Amino acid sequence: MPARTKVVTVKRGLWENLYLPEIVRGLGVTLKHFFINTLGPKSKRQIVTIDYPDVVRELPERYRGVHRLNTREDGSVRCTACMMCATICPANCIHIEAGERENPASRDIEKFPQVFEIDELVCVVCGLCVEACPCDAIRMDTHVHMPPVEHRKDAVLEKPELMSRGTKSIAVDGGAGPDWRDKYTDLGSLTQIYRPDHIERDRERPARR
Amino acid sequence: MGEIVIWALVKIAILFGFALNLSAVLTWMERRQSAMMQDRMGPVKANISGVTLWGLLHPLADALKLATKEDFVPPKAHKAIFVLAPLFAIAPVVMVFAVIPFAPPVCLKQLTAIAPRCVAPEHMQIARIDIGLLYVFAIASISVYGAALAGWASYNNYSLLGGLRASAQMLSYEITMGMALIGTFLVFGTLEPGELVLRQSTIAKWGIVQQPLGFILFFFAAIAETKRAPFDLPEGESEIVGYFVEYSGARFMTFFLGEFLEIVFVGCMVTTIFLGGWQAPGLAADGLHIFGLDLQLPHIAVVGLGLVTFTIKVFIVCFLQLAIRWSLPRMRYDQLMRLGWKGMLPASIINVIITAAVVLWMSSPVKG
Numbered sequence: 001m002p003a004r005t006k007v008v009t010v011k012r013g014l015w016e017n018l019y020l021p022e023i024v025r026g027l028g029v030t031l032k033h034f035f036i037n038t039l040g041p042k043s044k045r046q047i048v049t050i051d052y053p054d055v056v057r058e059l060p061e062r063y064r065g066v067h068r069l070n071t072r073e074d075g076s077v078r079c080t081a082c083m084m085c086a087t088i089c090p091a092n093c094i095h096i097e098a099g100e101r102e103n104p105a106s107r108d109i110e111k112f113p114q115v116f117e118i119d120e121l122v123c124v125v126c127g128l129c130v131e132a133c134p135c136d137a138i139r140m141d142t143h144v145h146m147p148p149v150e151h152r153k154d155a156v157l158e159k160p161e162l163m164s165r166g167t168k169s170i171a172v173d174g175g176a177g178p179d180w181r182d183k184y185t186d187l188g189s190l191t192q193i194y195r196p197d198h199i200e201r202d203r204e205r206p207a208r209r
Numbered sequence: 210m211g212e213i214v215i216w217a218l219v220k221i222a223i224l225f226g227f228a229l230n231l232s233a234v235l236t237w238m239e240r241r242q243s244a245m246m247q248d249r250m251g252p253v254k255a256n257i258s259g260v261t262l263w264g265l266l267h268p269l270a271d272a273l274k275l276a277t278k279e280d281f282v283p284p285k286a287h288k289a290i291f292v293l294a295p296l297f298a299i300a301p302v303v304m305v306f307a308v309i310p311f312a313p314p315v316c317l318k319q320l321t322a323i324a325p326r327c328v329a330p331e332h333m334q335i336a337r338i339d340i341g342l343l344y345v346f347a348i349a350s351i352s353v354y355g356a357a358l359a360g361w362a363s364y365n366n367y368s369l370l371g372g373l374r375a376s377a378q379m380l381s382y383e384i385t386m387g388m389a390l391i392g393t394f395l396v397f398g399t400l401e402p403g404e405l406v407l408r409q410s411t412i413a414k415w416g417i418v419q420q421p422l423g424f425i426l427f428f429f430a431a432i433a434e435t436k437r438a439p440f441d442l443p444e445g446e447s448e449i450v451g452y453f454v455e456y457s458g459a460r461f462m463t464f465f466l467g468e469f470l471e472i473v474f475v476g477c478m479v480t481t482i483f484l485g486g487w488q489a490p491g492l493a494a495d496g497l498h499i500f501g502l503d504l505q506l507p508h509i510a511v512v513g514l515g516l517v518t519f520t521i522k523v524f525i526v527c528f529l530q531l532a533i534r535w536s537l538p539r540m541r542y543d544q545l546m547r548l549g550w551k552g553m554l555p556a557s558i559i560n561v562i563i564t565a566a567v568v569l570w571m572s573s574p575v576k577g
Contacts, residue, residue, distance in 0.1 A: 019548075031246070047249065
């Protein structure tokens with residue numbers, strides 16, 4: 001797409017150099033906005049302010065929020081401690097300590113993260129960890145802002161908290177196989193996006209004027 | 210004797226209640242008005258148990274906040290002058306209000322009579338002095354000390370530069386401000402603000418009609434004197450650092466209040482000299498005569514209407530100042546000086562010459 005350009009020519013004659021007519025014209029522009037926004041009909045007002053936090057703007061679908069860790073069908077963490085996310089992380093905010101599974105599942109998954117910590121204050125919210133993850137274990141689709149914390153250590157999210165927002169993945173353990181359409185009729189339920197209750201509630205609350 | 214003191218106190222209470230409250234409201238109005246001009250909301254959140262009054266409680270919250278903030282004095286600052294500078298900035302502004310006539314002269318004994326005449330009416334200005342406007346200029350020129358001393362005493366190079374910019378700007382524009390008024394003095398033949406207002410009895414006699422160029426020059430020179438955009442180089446709150454950068458808390462509030470009092474004062478001056486003060490079209494000593502309406506009003510009501518007229522006019526001029534401040538970009542320093550010395554000063558001198566010639570021609574017996 002070619003860049004859109006607009007050529008603006010500024011007229012500089014005697015009339016403009018007198019200042020006053022142009023000042024009056026400028027005042028006309030700003031005062032028009034002022035009077036429309038104060039006295040004008042509600043429909044014509046142009047105020048764009050969103051009354052945050054009373055009103056929350058709808059976040060885009062791919063908004064990157066606080067991380068979460070997805071779970072397997074049996075409720076254990078999907079992460080296999082492969083270190084892809086920790087390696088690609090440009091901010092070095094992911095800390096994983098791998099442990100060995102006691103009774104590996106059918107596909108011989110040997111490792112799991114004993115410790116999985118993300119320092120949300122260090123995180124640059126780039127989303128590379130999600131891109132790198134081969135297991136659909138780490139996601140950032142929570143639509144949750146990182147809440148402010150009193151102490152820096154409170155911003156380090158640990159495994160239980162990350163998993164508390166986790167859901168089952170669309171990727172099925174062991175692979176769905178060629179007959180996945182018949183086998184998994186309720187795929188929709190597996191792709192649910194984590195949406196905390198209070199976001200829905202705030203969105204319904206009318207704007208306070 | 211006692212009566213004189215009481216009346217003086219009453220007038221001081223009225224005028225300062227008016228000026229201080231209006232300047233407090235202006236701090237809110239500036240933010241809210243600019244927000245409305247730029248399609249924003251502005252401050253509307255301060256509330257007392259849910260009552261926000263369109264944000265009108267913000268000046269209260271601001272005053273509380275500023276008064277309770279830490280009062281910091283830089284370690285190397287000159288303490289005595291650092292402490293005194295805000296007072297130097299605000300004292301002249303408070304003093305010049307003394308000559309502003311805010312209502313028609315009152316005949317004390319005949320408050321309910323219609324168009325009473327009395328020998329010595331009580332003039333509704335704190336000090337009625339014959340050289341009123343010269344007094345204003347004399348006192349107003351002191352206010353440059355506030356900025357210069359604040360800049361110097363802070364022991365901060367940026368403050369010092371801000372103080373220097375302020376001094377140079379205020380001294381330059383003071384000349385234009387005085388020159389712009391000479392035409393008015395020639396037309397009205399008086400320096401006493403109360404008398405000036407009395408002589409602007411109809412719109413055709415208002416200063417703005419008789420001296421349009423003088424009005425424009427005076428208004429813009431006065432905006433430059435108050436150090437506000439487009440002439441806010443001494444402060445430049447957003448980019449360049451101003452003379453009160455080291456001030457915080459209550460001392461900063463003093464500077465801030467001084468600036469908004471200056472806006473109110475410019476409003477009062479423009480109203481008194483160019484917009485007929487408390488004179489309203491159709492408002493005569495015996496009542497209202499406008500749009501075929503003939504309403505006989507007692508003296509006290511006429512005085513009250515005069516006061517209301519004065520307030521409305523001052524408010525409109527203040528509104529205009531805020532609108533100008535949020536519409537125009539800041540000038541560069543050389544542009545500022547060029548406009549002052551090579552644009553406005555010659556224009557004001559030409560205005561004086563033309564006015565003098567016309568006044569002479571009008572009063573000469575051989576005209577026509």
